[in-house]
Amino acid sequence: MSLPSLPDLPRDDGGPVFREPWEAHAFALALTLHERGVFTWPEWADALGRAIAAARGRGDPDDGTTYYQHWLAALESLVAAKGVGTERELLHFREAWDRAAQRTPHGAPVALADADLAGPG
Amino acid sequence: MELRVRALETVLTQKGYVDPAALDELIDAYQTRVGPRNGARVVARAWVDAAFKDWLRRDATAAVASLGYQGRQGEHLVAVENSPGRHNMVVCTLCSCYPWPVLGLPPVWYKSTAYRARAVRDPRGVLADFGVTLPESTEIRVWDSTAEVRYLVIPERPPGTEGLDEEALAALVTRDSMIGTGLAGTPAP
Numbered sequence: 001m002s003l004p005s006l007p008d009l010p011r012d013d014g015g016p017v018f019r020e021p022w023e024a025h026a027f028a029l030a031l032t033l034h035e036r037g038v039f040t041w042p043e044w045a046d047a048l049g050r051a052i053a054a055a056r057g058r059g060d061p062d063d064g065t066t067y068y069q070h071w072l073a074a075l076e077s078l079v080a081a082k083g084v085g086t087e088r089e090l091l092h093f094r095e096a097w098d099r100a101a102q103r104t105p106h107g108a109p110v111a112l113a114d115a116d117l118a119g120p121g
Numbered sequence: 122m123e124l125r126v127r128a129l130e131t132v133l134t135q136k137g138y139v140d141p142a143a144l145d146e147l148i149d150a151y152q153t154r155v156g157p158r159n160g161a162r163v164v165a166r167a168w169v170d171a172a173f174k175d176w177l178r179r180d181a182t183a184a185v186a187s188l189g190y191q192g193r194q195g196e197h198l199v200a201v202e203n204s205p206g207r208h209n210m211v212v213c214t215l216c217s218c219y220p221w222p223v224l225g226l227p228p229v230w231y232k233s234t235a236y237r238a239r240a241v242r243d244p245r246g247v248l249a250d251f252g253v254t255l256p257e258s259t260e261i262r263v264w265d266s267t268a269e270v271r272y273l274v275i276p277e278r279p280p281g282t283e284g285l286d287e288e289a290l291a292a293l294v295t296r297d298s299m300i301g302t303g304l305a306g307t308p309a310p
Contacts, residue, residue: 018226020122020123021123022122022123022126022127024148024151025126025127025130025144025148026126026129027148027151027226028144028147028148028151029126029129029130029133029139029144031147032133032138032139032143032144032147033133033138033139036138038138041196041268041269042268042269044268045215045216045218045267045268046268048216048217049215049216052216056234061234062233062234063229063233063234063235064229064230064231064232064233064236065229067217067229067232068122069122072122072125072126072129075129076125076129079129079132079133084132084133084136084138085129085132085133085136089132090125090128090129090132091128092128093127093128093129093131093132094124094125094127094128096128096131097124097127097128097131098124101124112131
């Protein structure tokens with residue numbers, strides 16, 4: 001097996017570190033929670049390692065492009081394991097943001113409103 | 122993904138774990154102010170200052186902190202020096218541990234399975250993919266990072282750079298040369 005897709009990778013200081021804004025946010029959330037003492041860095045590395053292994057088991061290419069998906073999965077699992085936020089809460093807000101995104105015209109910033117939190121009609 | 126991150130951020134903000142403004146500040150810092158230039162300055166200093174290089178090899182965490190670069194994760198930094206007979210290369214086979222304070226965030230390929238698996242098994246082949254060919258006699262040492270220990274490669278100072286000052290030298294130090302998948306550049310003629 002050869003090392004694929006090296007050519008289009010950044011070779012110098014240019015090039016974006018994050019491919020999409022959500023990746024940067026997921027990154028910063030993990031650092032912030034660590035600094036708040038929610039988890040230790042070895043705990044984090046362990047959770048991330050397990051998330052990557054689990055994704056590979058499901059056939060993830062694990063070529064670096066899905067890296068922050070694993071990062072986010074690890075973060076969600078640690079947040080739940082540490083009792084910071086439940087899966088139910090995360091799902092609730094995910095649905096609320098989904099509703100907010102649906103009703104927001106293209107190009108306008110998406111913001112949560114009370115109606116989004118209340119649930120569908 | 123976007124929605125999942127927003128949901129997580131909202132929950133954490135409401136519970137007081139996260140301040141959105143501080144989050145933006147952190148992201149900005151990593152995108153614009155932290156990066157491989159920090160590492161390049163460390164290497165250039167080591168090239169011109171033998172005492173600093175000695176300190177760096179003995180206690181890289183302290184030596185690097187003296188230049189103002191400190192880790193957020195409390196990790197230990199180890200500097201490994203290339204020489205004519207020895208080339209060093211860094212990988213994290215488990216995930217993607219990386220010396221952020223000096224190199225910023227890792228490139229995509231550093232996080233790939235292909236690199237993580239092959240760096241250990243076939244470092245010479247990986248180097249060839251990066252366009253680096255070393256003499257057969259050069260020993261290649263691969264360092265596997267962990268959550269506690271991160272590595273910084275001190276590349277060899279390129280020939281013909283005797284007259285350059287520290288800043289000009291730092292410009293020759295690429296990110297890849299500090300991971301060990303490249304060599305420090307040569308000055309433009």
